[in-house]
Amino acid sequence: MTPVAPMIGQVFLSVAALGGIVLVYAVLRARAPFDPLNRRFLFALRVLMLIFAGRALIILTGIEAFRFVVLLGAALVPLAVLLLSEGLLRRHAPRWAKLIVGTGTALFAVLAFWVGDSIDPARLAGLLAFQLIGFAIGGWLVLTRDRTTLSVPENRAVDRLALSLVLLVPLGATDFLIDYLGQPVQVSPLAVLFLCWLAISLARAQTGHGAPLLGFGAALLGAGFAAGAIAIAAGMGWQGALLTLAIIGATMLLVMIYVDTRSLHSDLQSQTLLRHMAQGEGGTATEFLRGLAAHPLVQGAAFIDISAHDDLDGPVLARIFARAPVLRRIDGNHAGAEAEHIAHLFARFGASHFLLVGDAPLRLLALSLPAITAAPRTELELAALQRMAWLMGQADA
DSSP: OOTTHHHHHHHHHHHHHHHHHHHHHHHHHHHOTTOHHHHHHHHHHHHHHHHHHHHHHHHHHOOGGGHHHHHHHHHHHHHHHHHHHHHHHTSOOOHHHHHHHHHHHHHHHHHTTOOSSTTTTHHHHHHHHHHHHHHHHHHHHHHTOOGGGSOHHHHHHHHHHHHHHHHHHHHHHHHHTHHHHTOSSOOHHHHHHHHHHHHHHTTSSOOSSHHHHHHHHHHHHHHHHHHHHHHHHHTOOHHHHHHHHHHHHHHHHHHHHHHHHHHHHHHHHOOOHHHHHHHOOOSSHHHHHHHHTTOGGGTTOEEEEGGGOTTSOHHHHHHHHHHOSEEETTOOOOOHHHHHHHHHHHHHHTOSEEEEEETTTTEEEEEOOOGGGOOHHHHHHHHHHHHHHHHHHHHHO
């Protein structure tokens, strides 16, 4: 391992952690920037940004004054933990807890302005103890909470974020003891990236903790194998192996966070039929369906009044749609005269789907969707849309 390897590794890990935090920050800002809990979470993310931005700037610029930024961020960590814990649990911390955290934050924020290291290691030892106390208070609030006062998703969110402390506390503590442990870099960025990933996973369709833990275990195992192979091939010692493991692990976690945030962003921006059903204008079935015709997914939808077409047999089609309100071209479970009527109907209008939207008179909505869009979710949305339009038509009648 070359003399500059630890500095390069430290910059890489700090920038990777900063990137993960920024991705999560952007998602939270896009989803609900004024939500009280989100504001607390965003504050915690800004505190972490201070720490890792300061670490990177110290190495990249060589200016020790940026150490103030790191120390100030570290002093605010217990406050961020307390505020986030109160928001998640929807309860206030005891006065003694607020007094400890408030006093400690003020003290170490002032000490952060002390230039130089003449008061170290006493300052660092005190800051480490203060952070451990802050995490202990947050953990105590979580463990003593009344689960019945929170919903299942809220309890899952608390458990998921508390789970990150299992990794964050010990790895964060090693940052203060790096000179004594002899490790090449500060490894807390790995714990922060894990925290970011757990936070993102809360917005995914997961009911338990198994999926994120399994994913993290797989990422860690893969990083371990890769780091081990590189260390053996390059003849590295344990420090080089640890540095390689940290870099590979951080890269894998950052990629996973990026993929999940892009997926969430796409979900937020997607123009689904559900969005039209929830936000579509129009108080009558006709107005609602006319608005649907301009929807990007079904643009060009046609409304068909069966009585206006002499080549269509109304009674036969009424029997067909009474059994199948949403009729697809790919459905082939009809025979005899009904099969002929269905084949003629699809050929006549060149549609891929027909939705029953009115009984008297018999009215259909013809859609032409590419086969590639025929996902189970789309089919379910079409069924819900048909039911909603039909009920609105019944109310108008």
